[in-house]
Amino acid sequence: MKASRTASPGASIAECYAGLVLDLDGVCYRAAEPIPGVAGALEAIRDRGVAVTFATNNASKTPAAVAHQLRDLGVPATGDDVVTSSVATAELVTPGQRCLVIGMDGLREPLRDRGAVLVDDHRTADVVAVGMDRGLTWSDLRRATLALRRGARFLGTNPDATFPEPEGQVPGNGATLAALTTASGRQPEIVGKPRPTLFEAARARLPDGPVMMVGDRLDTDVVGAAALGWDTALVLSGVTTADEASLADPPPTYVLDDVGGLLAPAPPEAPV
Template sequence: MERGAGLSSTSSPLASVHDLVMLDLDGVVYVGPDAVPHAARTIGGLSTPVAYLTNNATRAASDVAEHLRSFGLELEDAAVVTAGQVVADLVRREAGEGARVLLAGADGMRAALEQVGMEVVASAEDAPHAVVQGGVIDVRWSELAEASYAVAAGVPWFASNPDTTFPTPRGLAPGNGAFVHAVALATGREPRVAGKPAGPIFEEARRRTGATSPLMVGDRIDTDIDGAIDAGIDAMVVLTGVTTLADVIELAPGHRPSYVAADLRALDEPHPDVVLERSRATCGEAVASLTDERLDVVGVEDGDLRGLRALVALAWQARDRGDAVSVEDVRMGP
């Protein structure tokens, strides 16, 4: 028998073994104007400090903080770290205060640039020192065209984040990464990125808090989880946003989070050991089995943390030895 198949375990509530909880926002704490179920109550009950890391540069950090306070959460504006803030500071350090920046983005990104002393311009003919893409609200073709002209001419190019989709109450819409990709296709170049999965946003959260043992919680593998892994930070994926259980099961080594959970309530729970046999995994009362490529979990209710851990560990073990695993009809029940 073996334990875990890549999942870490804790005998104490997960948040208590870290000195900072880094939370992604869209799909983790809220979707659009509404809080994700259980999120506010769980966050409000944590004794571990919390930082909110968002790749969304559409809004200013103060507006994001006010949104979070509307759910009853207590926080200072500085607890919110936006990719817009981080890319603005990166541009300031490289281009110098007062530099002209051609922006293809939203008002929140403009505010972040102006707060660090940048002069925002609208045309490649304004001789910009840098091009920035950040935020997706009301981005026009003309902005993308001007950005493309400047980037093609060799102007340094920065992007707040690479997310190709943006969650809304109606579903997924094109994200900043989709617009970045359009400029990349037009120019044959790639930008420097500040937000997840790049390291600068994690470094800024650590700098503000002094944390040495943070936990990153997110709903996106390619940004939240991959970025945390690259930064040497433990990560937990939650299934309240874009990543599904099927997505988690299919993850290859090197992209797997330390923890997996249905929602943020798992921050306030221990994550018990998973004991693995060839076609069976046990985590507390949960027992997962693999029969003819089919995964089943018994002993716990749907969404129970122990059931998820047993199922994911068993699936990862099977996939690593080359066995087929069906992700279309997973059963979980008492």
């Protein structure tokens, strides 16, 4: 459902919204490199009373670590401003539930904060929670498979098949989930974009009123947010080219060079 908001004449695109959900890689930075102008643009957007929260499929970093990275780029942020797919996964767990975890601190810490009990014994697990884990072993897959075959809830932080490294694409969490799906015959509940759960967790951190997703990927950021009825801004500072954007289905509400484009005047028929 789209809420409506009347921006005053001459208002910027950002001011047509009560809040913005920003993707990180390709929007705020590229790998470890800042995208020029992002810090100043976000400061101007916040100064105009538009709330900002950051949402990432990255499951391996804690919100505090992501916020630290943002501050290094000159963007004021605390862990409360950041929702990772791991945090949204933890919000699906009931306090006291026993979780067998494949994942790093980025997943373990939010689960503990949620009040989950982290266990190693597959016989006692209520939930198997799976996120990117660079220390993954066959023994981890064995225990998770046994727990899933006993009926534990199967949560996956994100479906990304691969993860970019300087030498190329390496197995991402989707690859781990595929191994467990093959071994257990079970399908995971996926939390990250383009599925709704991470978007909804980010939405819950913003004030009432219309919100827009700002991302660099059509298949996750735009497709997922549009499915929830949100407006979308595709920025060309990441993986998507202008040619690809022109062919997108559904088309983004806005196609912008970068986050600074959110400060351009809203079109008179701003579609909120």
